[in-house]
Amino acid sequence: NAGVTQTPKFRVLKTGQSMTLLCAQDMNHEYMYWYRQDPGMGLRLIHYSVGEGTTAKGEVPDGYNVSRLKKQNFLLGLESAAPSQTSVYFCASRQGTGGGNNQPQHFGDGTRLSIL
Amino acid sequence: GDSVTQMEGPVTLSEEAFLTINCTYTATGYPSLFWYVQYPGEGLQLLLKATKADDKGSNKGFEATYRKETTSFHLEKGSVQVSDSAVYFCALSVNNAGNNRKLIWGLGTSLAVNP
Numbered sequence: 759n760a761g762v763t764q765t766p767k768f769r770v771l772k773t774g775q776s777m778t779l780l781c782a783q784d785m786n787h788e789y790m791y792w793y794r795q796d797p798g799m800g801l802r803l804i805h806y807s808v809g810e811g812t813t814a815k816g817e818v819p820d821g822y823n824v825s826r827l828k829k830q831n832f833l834l835g836l837e838s839a840a841p842s843q844t845s846v847y848f849c850a851s852r853q854g855t856g857g858g859n860n861q862p863q864h865f866g867d868g869t870r871l872s873i874l
Numbered sequence: 875g876d877s878v879t880q881m882e883g884p885v886t887l888s889e890e891a892f893l894t895i896n897c898t899y900t901a902t903g904y905p906s907l908f909w910y911v912q913y914p915g916e917g918l919q920l921l922l923k924a925t926k927a928d929d930k931g932s933n934k935g936f937e938a939t940y941r942k943e944t945t946s947f948h949l950e951k952g953s954v955q956v957s958d959s960a961v962y963f964c965a966l967s968v969n970n971a972g973n974n975r976k977l978i979w980g981l982g983t984s985l986a987v988n989p
Contacts, residue, residue: 762917791976800963800981801918816976848917860906860925860967863977865917 760784764849764866771839771873779834779869781849788854790832791863792816792824794845801848807832809854839873846870876901880964880980887954887987895949895983897938897964905968907931907940907947908977912961921949921962954987961985 762783771777781790792804803816807826821843823835832851836843850863881896899905906925910918922931927942936951949962964980 798981801979803976806976850918860923862908862910862920862923863918865919867915867917 762849762851762864762866764847764869766869767867768870769872771836771871773839773841773873775839776835776837777839778836779847779849779871781832781834781851781866782830783832783849783851783864784830785851785853785864786829787851787864788829789852789863790826791850791852792822792832792834793848793850794818794843795848795868796845804834804847841873844871844873876905876966876968876978878964878966878978878980880962880983883961883982883984885983885985887985889956889987889989890953891987893949893951893954893958893985895962895964895985897947897949897980899945899947899964899966899978901945901966901968901978903968905966907938908965908967909936909938909947909949910963910965912963912982914960918963954985956987956989959985959987 765780791806793801802818805824810829813824825833847869849866852863853861878899908923909921911921912918922933924931924940930939938949961982961984963982965977
């Protein structure tokens with residue numbers, strides 16, 4: 759019963775390096791989300807997807823790209839990492855419109871990313 | 875615009891004390907309201923929800939009532955345990971044009987329960 763799985767769990771990068779965070783869900787959910795969590799700022803939405811092949815910008819999209827080539831996977835890319843992107847990143851997924859807005863989001867355990 | 879305001883933490887209580895974490899919101903339309911909990915080192919998980927006015931959500935001894943007249947969804951528990959130490963997030967979801975179904979999050983309230 760995996761739910762939402764994020765890889766890797768920890769990563770340290772140097773400024774300017776690139777990397778991709780992977781999110782996989784096995785619940786056949788339509789919607790997927792990437793958040794970052796920083797002290798005192800709660801959760802901020804980076805990008806989201808309402809279905810396979812679609813993506814959209816959230817509150818803080820700059821410096822990140824995403825792709826949803828398969829329904830179960832949602833990738834978050836950092837093209838050129840900056841120290842300001844040091845954060846904990848959470849992926850979440852949710853059922854589609856069938857349940858309206860009452861369906862909860864299901865979260866992974868997070869990726870702790872440090873940019874030196 | 876739509877927003878959620880939670881009481882600031884940290885909140886520190888002794889075991890078996892009564893807990894209230896305040897949450898108020900502003901929203902157009904008819905939002906659904908949620909409380910999520912984040913235990914140390916983990917992701918967020920749904921604690922309880924309410925989808926219309928006067929609904930009461932409950933789970934694991936926690937309760938919250940959707941109060942439309944005061945635009946509030948305060949979280950309560952009658953007797954907290956050390957294992958309740960976590961960060962609690964209030965969130966709302968409201969129908970948006972353009973099929974944008976994101977949640978609007980409060981900043982979270984950290985709770986520490988001492989034995």
